[in-house]
Amino acid sequence: QVQLVESGGGSVQAGGSLRLSCVVSGYTYCMGWFRQLPGTEREGVAVAAIDLANSTIYDPSVKGRFTISKDNAKNIHYLQMSSLKPEDTAMYYCAADPGACASSLWLGAPRYWGQGTQVTVSS
Numbered sequence: 001q002v003q004l005v006e007s008g009g010g011s012v013q014a015g016g017s018l019r020l021s022c023v024v025s026g027y028t029y030c031m032g033w034f035r036q037l038p039g040t041e042r043e044g045v046a047v048a049a050i051d052l053a054n055s056t057i058y059d060p061s062v063k064g065r066f067t068i069s070k071d072n073a074k075n076i077h078y079l080q081m082s083s084l085k086p087e088d089t090a091m092y093y094c095a096a097d098p099g100a101c102a103s104s105l106w107l108g109a110p111r112y113w114g115q116g117t118q119v120t121v122s123s
Helices: none
Strands: 003-007 010-013 018-025 030-036 045-051 056-058 066-071 076-081 090-097 117-122
Touching: 003 090, 018 030, 018 090, 018 117, 030 066, 030 076, 045 066, 045 076, 056 066
Parallel strands: 010 117
Antiparallel strands: 003 018, 018 076, 030 045, 030 090, 045 056, 066 076, 090 117
């Protein structure tokens, strides 16, 4: 069973930065991040994904501000968030899947989920 553990959430002022981390135990091909905006359903929206070939996908709302990366040796992937806006406030979930990102995680159906970490951006 693959387990994902996130860390790095918190509160920051608009324009600031945060880095989320996700430790992955077990094999996955695609890794990424979802966010659940306040008052919306659990699954939320995928904001970034990366696969073992280092191909990345970004939601247009975060492209150019967020960067997803991974450290294969440590089985950790990161979401570096910069130029944060109040509308980025959400619960962020780490996710992963053994399949290709475009046919699994990016469609909202990753096999594995983390427990979530809150990001709050104040104006």
